[in-house]
Amino acid sequence: MEKNIDRIFIAIALAYLVVGMGLGIGMGVAEEFAYAHLHAHINLVGFVAHAVFGFAHKLWPALRESSLAKPQLYVTLVGAPVFLIGLPFAQFHAQPLLAIIGSLMLLAGAVLFFLMFIGKSKQVQSFA
Numbered sequence: 001m002e003k004n005i006d007r008i009f010i011a012i013a014l015a016y017l018v019v020g021m022g023l024g025i026g027m028g029v030a031e032e033f034a035y036a037h038l039h040a041h042i043n044l045v046g047f048v049a050h051a052v053f054g055f056a057h058k059l060w061p062a063l064r065e066s067s068l069a070k071p072q073l074y075v076t077l078v079g080a081p082v083f084l085i086g087l088p089f090a091q092f093h094a095q096p097l098l099a100i101i102g103s104l105m106l107l108a109g110a111v112l113f114f115l116m117f118i119g120k121s122k123q124v125q126s127f128a
Contacts, residue, residue, distance in 0.1 A: 005064050005073050009054030012077065016046025038087050045080055045106060053113060062120040072112035079105025 083102025
């Protein structure tokens with residue numbers, strides 16, 4: 001599994017890109033922008049964050065060898081949809097619990113990534 005973490009992150013990122021773009025186009029065609037925050041977060045949290053994690057794992061294979069790699073993958077993969085599903089509940093129904101749980105999971109994934117990067121910093125070579 002560790003050797004495929006980069007591909008998993010990138011594949012999920014591309015799925016979020018399609019969903020985010022589809023939502024954005026749908027909003028534009030309908031001229032209804034109530035879900036603009038969701039659209040932005042799908043693109044940023046879903047596409048950009050997952051792509052950054054995936055490309056980082058691809059560029060620096062030492063990250064995949066970290067014992068934190070799998071937990072970072074799983075926490076991020078679960079946290080993103082929980083957060084994104086929770087956003088409309090928070091925005092339209094004053095029920096922020098899912099968004100809070102998901103955002104904390106995403107924060108945990110980012111912290112794990114930071115710890116992996118720092119922990120493997122001597123093995124992470126510059127690509128410059």
